[in-house]
Amino acid sequence: MDFKDYYNIMGVARNAKQDEIKRAYKKLARKYHPDVNKADDAEARFKEVGEAYDVLKDPEKRAAYDQLGANWKSGQDFNPPPNWDEGYEFSGGYTDGSGADHSDFFESLFGQHFKQGQPSRSQAGFSARGQDHHAKVSIELSDAYHGASHSITLNAAELDANGQVVTKQRTLKVKIPKGVKQGQRIRLAGQGSAGIGQGGKGDLYLEIDFKTHHIYRVDGHDVYLDLPITPWEAALGATIKVPTPDGQVDLKIPAGTQGGGKMRLKARGIPSTPPGDLYVVPQITLPAADNEEAKELYRQMEKTMAYNPRSKLGV
Amino acid sequence: MDDKILNGLLLDETITLSLDDLCQACSSSNEWVIELVQEGVLEPSGQPQSQWQFSARCLQKAHTAMRLQRDLDINLSGIALALDLLDEIDRLKSRLLQLENAAK
Numbered sequence: 001m002d003f004k005d006y007y008n009i010m011g012v013a014r015n016a017k018q019d020e021i022k023r024a025y026k027k028l029a030r031k032y033h034p035d036v037n038k039a040d041d042a043e044a045r046f047k048e049v050g051e052a053y054d055v056l057k058d059p060e061k062r063a064a065y066d067q068l069g070a071n072w073k074s075g076q077d078f079n080p081p082p083n084w085d086e087g088y089e090f091s092g093g094y095t096d097g098s099g100a101d102h103s104d105f106f107e108s109l110f111g112q113h114f115k116q117g118q119p120s121r122s123q124a125g126f127s128a129r130g131q132d133h134h135a136k137v138s139i140e141l142s143d144a145y146h147g148a149s150h151s152i153t154l155n156a157a158e159l160d161a162n163g164q165v166v167t168k169q170r171t172l173k174v175k176i177p178k179g180v181k182q183g184q185r186i187r188l189a190g191q192g193s194a195g196i197g198q199g200g201k202g203d204l205y206l207e208i209d210f211k212t213h214h215i216y217r218v219d220g221h222d223v224y225l226d227l228p229i230t231p232w233e234a235a236l237g238a239t240i241k242v243p244t245p246d247g248q249v250d251l252k253i254p255a256g257t258q259g260g261g262k263m264r265l266k267a268r269g270i271p272s273t274p275p276g277d278l279y280v281v282p283q284i285t286l287p288a289a290d291n292e293e294a295k296e297l298y299r300q301m302e303k304t305m306a307y308n309p310r311s312k313l314g315v
Numbered sequence: 316m317d318d319k320i321l322n323g324l325l326l327d328e329t330i331t332l333s334l335d336d337l338c339q340a341c342s343s344s345n346e347w348v349i350e351l352v353q354e355g356v357l358e359p360s361g362q363p364q365s366q367w368q369f370s371a372r373c374l375q376k377a378h379t380a381m382r383l384q385r386d387l388d389i390n391l392s393g394i395a396l397a398l399d400l401l402d403e404i405d406r407l408k409s410r411l412l413q414l415e416n417a418a419k
Binding site: 026029030033036046149173174179184186189202204205206217224226227272273283 | 322
């Protein structure tokens with residue numbers, strides 16, 4: 001398993017004082033909290049910092065960790081030396097089972113003590129509802145148009161027959177209903193952690209996250225498409241084929257279309273209630289003057305069209 | 316793997332929750348939710364309290380508030396401020412994305 005350099009993770013020196021460690025933790029926890037930081041690795045960093053703090057804030061755990069030596073580097077292959085923790089006494093620890101989020105490295109060092117210190121889960125008369133789980137599901141834009149079913153894999157902490165926390169992987173198939181939008185959530189009742197005693201199971205919340213599409217942009221229920229058009233289509237008007245997530249449509253470009261505007265195709269956005277719109281943003285592109293004939297056409301335009309696009313600039 | 320396809324509840328604009336529903340969904344006390352309402356974090360429709368209706372957005376905010384309180388030890392006015400600023404950041408980010416695309 002990989003060694004974890006908790007001092008390095010916290011960005012403090014090995015001889016840092018307890019209040020310095022606490023300050024560093026508070027700062028990093030605010031920085032990487034997954035509700036605040038939307039980066040993909042924020043949650044992993046937040047957990048890593050939490051684990052480092054769990055060890056370094058506890059003088060006994062810190063002392064035991066320190067005697068592993070200062071020569072270890074994060075990511076190095078590590079196995080705890082036999083009886084490495086002799087003479088250290090651990091107290092406290094977790095009460096909510098969150099220890100299952102910790103790394104194998106942490107578990108190998110402090111796992112046993114944590115389990116011994118925990119009150120038995122089968123205590124008579126104590127009940128609590130299971131924890132809710134929160135996860136993201138990445139979908140394609142077409143899934144929002146047509147609905148789909150997605151397989152998602154979750155790592156969940158569970159208690160085994162001996163009352164020990166084990167991480168179990170499970171895969172669920174979930175229906176993504178037609179008409180979902182970015183950031184919306186689906187609640188799956190009873191798919192969270194098991195409860196304690198008479199407490200019911202927690203729920204699973206899945207947050208919808210659209211994968212970036214190579215031609216469409218999504219804003220709420222509306223969808224945007226950049227549409228390249230020729231100068232003569234823009235100037236003279238034309239009826240052209242346009243892709244939409246629901247299939248091709250014919251779009252009439254009015255004569256005199258300028259770039260930068262947008263055309264609305266009502267109710268061709270995400271089919272929710274009410275449906276979103278599809279906005280087509282025309283972008284006029286110039287054909288290259290890469291042969292004598294093309295150059296001649298541009299020269300003719302220059303001669304016959306009195307056009308100064310810079311008249312407003314006074315030049 | 317179980318091949319059964321699970322049908323969840325889409326928490327869209329049509330969903331409303333009573334005070335009790337919201338408390339149950341957050342495993343929280345009524346008092347905690349009432350404090351969030353008094354702080355202006357959650358804005359239920361309907362009066363009096365027994366008629367309160369919370370939107371799915373309220374549930375999402377309550378969940379975030381719960382995590383911020385648990386993980387960062389922030390008090391309720393701090394949470395209210397953080398949630399407002401997070402909303403503002405979201406708005407600015409989507410505006411920025413629009414402008415970046417328009418400038419392409």
